[in-house]
Amino acid sequence: MDTEQNNNINPKFLNPYNPQSTEDNIYKLWEDSGFFNPDVCIEKGVTDENAKPFSMVLPPPNVTGTLHVGHAAMLTIEDIMVRFARMQGKRTLWLPGTDHAAIATQSKVEKILEKEGIKKNDLGREEFLNRVNIFAQDSHDTIVSQMKKIGASVDWSREAFTLDGKRNLAVRTAFKKMYEDGLIYRGHRIVNWDPKGQTVISDDEVIHEERKAKMYTFKYSKDFPISIATTRPETKVGDTAVAVNPTDDRYKDFIGKTYTIEDFCGVKLNIKIIADESIDKDFGTGALGVTPAHSQIDAEMAGRHNLPTIQVINEYAKMIVGDERILNKKTTEARNVVVEWLRTEGLLEKEEDITQNISIAERTGGIVEPLPKLQWFINVNKPIKDRNNKTLKELMLDAVRSGGINIIPDRFEKVYYNWIENLRDWCISRQIWYGHRIPVWYKKTITNEELGINNENTKEIYCGINPPEDIENWDQDPDTLDTWFSSGLWTFSTLGWPDLNALDFKTYHPTNMLETGSDIIFFWVARMILMSTYLLGEVPFKNVYFHGLVRDAQGKKMSKSLGNAIDPLVVSEKYGADAVRMSLIIGTGPGNDSRMSEDKIRAYKNYANKLWNITRFVLSSTSNIKYDADFSEYTDIDKVLINERDEFLKETTKEMEEYKFYIVGEKIYQYTWTRFADVIIEESKNILLESDDKSKISRAQFLLDTLIKILKVLHPFMPFVTEEIWGMMPIDEKKLLIVEKWPI
RNA sequence: GCGCGAUUAGCUCAGUUGGUAGAGCAACUCAUUUACACUGAGAAGGUCGGGGGUUCAAGUCCCUCAUCGCGCACCA
Numbered sequence: 077m078d079t080e081q082n083n084n085i086n087p088k089f090l091n092p093y094n095p096q097s098t099e100d101n102i103y104k105l106w107e108d109s110g111f112f113n114p115d116v117c118i119e120k121g122v123t124d125e126n127a128k129p130f131s132m133v134l135p136p137p138n139v140t141g142t143l144h145v146g147h148a149a150m151l152t153i154e155d156i157m158v159r160f161a162r163m164q165g166k167r168t169l170w171l172p173g174t175d176h177a178a179i180a181t182q183s184k185v186e187k188i189l190e191k192e193g194i195k196k197n198d199l200g201r202e203e204f205l206n207r208v209n210i211f212a213q214d215s216h217d218t219i220v221s222q223m224k225k226i227g228a229s230v231d232w233s234r235e236a237f238t239l240d241g242k243r244n245l246a247v248r249t250a251f252k253k254m255y256e257d258g259l260i261y262r263g264h265r266i267v268n269w270d271p272k273g274q275t276v277i278s279d280d281e282v283i284h285e286e287r288k289a290k291m292y293t294f295k296y297s298k299d300f301p302i303s304i305a306t307t308r309p310e311t312k313v314g315d316t317a318v319a320v321n322p323t324d325d326r327y328k329d330f331i332g333k334t335y336t337i338e339d340f341c342g343v344k345l346n347i348k349i350i351a352d353e354s355i356d357k358d359f360g361t362g363a364l365g366v367t368p369a370h371s372q373i374d375a376e377m378a379g380r381h382n383l384p385t386i387q388v389i390n391e392y393a394k395m396i397v398g399d400e401r402i403l404n405k406k407t408t409e410a411r412n413v414v415v416e417w418l419r420t421e422g423l424l425e426k427e428e429d430i431t432q433n434i435s436i437a438e439r440t441g442g443i444v445e446p447l448p449k450l451q452w453f454i455n456v457n458k459p460i461k462d463r464n465n466k467t468l469k470e471l472m473l474d475a476v477r478s479g480g481i482n483i484i485p486d487r488f489e490k491v492y493y494n495w496i497e498n499l500r501d502w503c504i505s506r507q508i509w510y511g512h513r514i515p516v517w518y519k520k521t522i523t524n525e526e527l528g529i530n531n532e533n534t535k536e537i538y539c540g541i542n543p544p545e546d547i548e549n550w551d552q553d554p555d556t557l558d559t560w561f562s563s564g565l566w567t568f569s570t571l572g573w574p575d576l577n578a579l580d581f582k583t584y585h586p587t588n589m590l591e592t593g594s595d596i597i598f599f600w601v602a603r604m605i606l607m608s609t610y611l612l613g614e615v616p617f618k619n620v621y622f623h624g625l626v627r628d629a630q631g632k633k634m635s636k637s638l639g640n641a642i643d644p645l646v647v648s649e650k651y652g653a654d655a656v657r658m659s660l661i662i663g664t665g666p667g668n669d670s671r672m673s674e675d676k677i678r679a680y681k682n683y684a685n686k687l688w689n690i691t692r693f694v695l696s697s698t699s700n701i702k703y704d705a706d707f708s709e710y711t712d713i714d715k716v717l718i719n720e721r722d723e724f725l726k727e728t729t730k731e732m733e734e735y736k737f738y739i740v741g742e743k744i745y746q747y748t749w750t751r752f753a754d755v756i757i758e759e760s761k762n763i764l765l766e767s768d769d770k771s772k773i774s775r776a777q778f779l780l781d782t783l784i785k786i787l788k789v790l791h792p793f794m795p796f797v798t799e800e801i802w803g804m805m806p807i808d809e810k811k812l813l814i815v816e817k818w819p820i
Numbered sequence: 821g822c823g824c825g826a827u828u829a830g831c832u833c834a835g836u837u838g839g840u841a842g843a844g845c846a847a848c849u850c851a852u853u854u855a856c857a858c859u860g861a862g863a864a865g866g867u868c869g870g871g872g873g874u875u876c877a878a879g880u881c882c883c884u885c886a887u888c889g890c891g892c893a894c895c896a
Contacts, residue, residue: 092858284895291896305896319896355896364896373896432895487824494823494892629831631889662844663833668825669889671832679845682858693855739834742843750843754860761855 085696086804093688095652095681099796103224106799111815113231114167122815123167130161131169131584132617133567134230135592135600136238138177139215140184143222145634145672146593146626148644149660151228153623154591156661156737158229159792163818169584171570172223172230174216176239178511178559179281179439183273185211185510201509208510225645227653227795229814234580236570238562239512246569247562248515248541250611255516255539259458259468259610260504262537264450266375267503268435271393272442275507276451278558279500280598282444284433293361293426294418296345297337301330303425305360307432308370309418310410313343313397314388317366319377322351324362341417342399343388350381369448385448393445407445452505452514452555456606463610471609472496472602480615481605484735485667488597488622495598502603504558511556517544518551564603567616587617594622594667621735622667626660629673647677654794655680661793662741683745684797687790690753691801694783697764698776703784703806707777711770714778717756721747721782725820728789741793748786756782780806785819 110116117123132154137147154170162168185208186196196204216237223230236243254260267276293305302318320327330349337345347365354377355364368378368385378385388397395402395410401417402410418424435444459465466474473496475481476489483489505514519536538544543552562569567587572578586608592601601620608616628634634641648656651674658680664670710718724747731740756779763775784805791798791813802813810816 089855092856289895293896307896360896362896366896371896373894430895434895490824491891498892631832665833668833673832673845675845676832678858682856685858686856689856689858691855696855742834746843753856757855758860 085692085699088804089688089692089695093652093685093797093800095654095684095796096649098800099225099227099648099653102796102799103227105812106229106814107224107232109812109814111162111812112170112229113233114169117162117815118167122811123162123165125167127165127167129169129584129588130158130166131587132158132171132589132591133570133587134170134172134228135590135596136173136175136236136563136566137219138180139174139212139219140177140180141215142218143644145642145644145660147222148226148648148656149623149626149664149670150591150593151223151226152657152660153621153737155226155228155657155795156792157589157591157621157735159795159814160732160818162229162814163788163791163816165817167583169234169580170228170230171234171236172228172232173236173238173566173570174212174219175563176212176237176511176559178506178556179273179275179277179508180559181208181212182508182510183440196509205509222645225648225653227657229795234570238559238566243562243565243569244512245541246565246573247512247557249574250561250565250607251515251557252539252541253611254454257460257462259455259460260452261455262450262452263501264448265453266369266372266446267449267451268437269391269445269447269449270437270440270442271391271445273437273440273508274391276449276503276505277437277439277444278503278560281438282435283438285436286431287434289430289432289434291360291426291428291430292415292418292424293428294424296335296340296347297423298421300335300337300347302327302349302363303361304363304365305426306365307430308407308411309414310395310402310407311367311370311388312365312414313340313345313395313402314367314369314386315345315347315365316368316378316383316386317348317350317381319350319352319355319364319366319381320362321355321357322353324355324357327363341414342401343397348381348383350377350383352377352380370446372446375448387448389445389447391447393443451503452516454502454504454606456499456501460610463613468606468610469496469499472605475605475609475615481617482619484619484621485665488594488620488667492597492602495602502558504561505553505555506558507554508556511559512562514553514555514557515539515541516553517547518553520549520551560599560603563600564607565611567604567608568612573612585612586615589619589621590617591621591623594624597622623664624667624669626672627669629671629675631669631671634672642672642674647674651677651681652684652796654684654796658683658741658745658793661737662745664738666735680745680794683749684794686749686753687786687794687797687801690748690757691783691804693757694779695804695806697760698780699806701773701776701780703780704777705781705807707774707781709770709774710778711774713771714774717778717782721785722820725785725789729818729820732792737793740789744786744790744793748790752782752786787813788816788819791816 106112114123118125137143158168158170251260268282270277289307291305291307292309293303295303304318306312331351332349334346334348337347366374366377366383368375368383369387370389388395389407390396393407395405401413437444456468459467463471476483476492517538538550544550568581568585571580571585573581604616608614626634628640632640644656655677659672659676728740728743760775760779763771787798787802799813
């Protein structure tokens, strides 16, 4: 190449590609262009006003800290979908936001305050919430800057927060409607109480962990005819029955009788022998001590047999009955006391080591204590008039069964159905301060105050979008809502609902795609389907794409405590966000866990540089011609190459539409490197030097045209380097690559 | 207990409706200043977890077993 030609090349190409000095500028270029916002795209004429919409909400990250590499993977997959849709000319909206994540955020802030020696009750509700808000804002700002670093092309002008004013209106509106339809009710039931977090949690927030435990077999007293087995002897002071199977000959004669035990470790018991089909004759002694206040199953049995419920454990997991031996003791201490008592009384028959699953609160790690409490629930089994008398359960099932929602990969449909079949009423009230306050007020009356807390139910209730007018006569329910209640509304609360005429709502709902982690299929995906099918009579999204977990190179879960977590910002800084994105996409099918290693990231950094050098060669060796997009004088040899390339582009487009990004990324990589660079460019060196003019021009046009097309299909995957190179391509009437047309 | 997934080259994974086993990374041999060393060329590497079946033909379909991972339920 002579010097004159090299003079036409941007001096940037004299050095290797430098993501550090490029990426932030490119992101700013996009932001300034306004093209993340579909309205601007229409205004500036890059998108047709009548174009088909493509809409997606960002699964809002929790404002509990910073983004991890799993978020980076999520953002990359979604950004690929969005950039592809935008380049296809669709009216493309990717709506960002963050999640207040009630319990998670509150307990995080509590922990931080604890280190300073401050308890939340010392601060009071208002001041504590101030502290949480400051923390949340800080978190939010970090998250936003991280998202920009990764290259997420979200429409910042529409950013939402699950706990802001607009979302609060949506929550109140939804609550009131459900309350009026009788779907939300207040009930006194056995709930999952988290003694550590001092709040009720839903069934889905309980995780099970295998632990070693002891199972004790004993009798309540010497004269009691039946032995029972338990792992929790301390709860037995709350027993009101012993249940046996009706067909069990051993116990037949006792059914229906009631025994009084005057002294069971200091507590008087009345035990009725009942027959219940649910009892397994072969398990333990074939007889179950029924503790209605502290077991879900027992409570149901108590309901069937009209048994009294005696609460013996309080919210601090301490005993509230008995004498000084157990009263006010922690359940675990009381257990030892009761076991010792049984032993000395000669009532303990057997003591065996077993492994059992214990219930743990997901967020706090507290051991869940089933307690009877007055809480708010969503009834999933009540027929709904406006919805053909279908229940919420049925609405949720129908949405997927009918094909209205397509789940990728489809094996998650079975998981979803399985969950719904076992679904019980959803407990939505939480005894925490951070969150949407329940829009219910109770009338103040002297009598009710005298009646005390157990008669809360008798108070006059007002439920409304706004507080009652004579507010001084009312107390608002102190509880807040499960964070997933507001998340369930996310696809439409972000688009202007409850204003049904909001333009965004009419244009973009139902959304086209929900991309999220398979671990929140129940928490979030199912709840969005519930809310949308009930409130709007339509699905929240037409497609769901699940991604798996990002693990380390050895396949271990990444965690801060293991020290194997890769910080997406650190590696992006080191290798460039494009390289990180590629490494997170390739080799990762939907729903499958993937592995992340620095080796892999490094390989794609090299690829970015390869593309850089390819461009340098193509530009410097074609600078004597003018690129013509409609060039038609190709040689036969080049026509063959064009066919091959277009075949590749066609396949790629098809696979993009099938969401097979893990394949497309790899194919582009391969075509660019092993085909275009290693073979076609190598051959071109001779052609461009030695052939006739027709061949030279044909090849030069082909090289430019192909590079342009590579940049386009690669853009969703590696947006920064492609946009940077695009800016230096000798093309007339060039737009930003982000809004260029997909090449096929 | 019920269900789901995985098992293919040293590692990570592809493999469409059955039709001669594929890629990246790593390792190996060679080239040595090239658009690019963040490089190029080449070669090597596999009884597709085991067993059985259907078929002209099975990595792919059916049955079964094993190992690993996960979900749900139970958890007296």
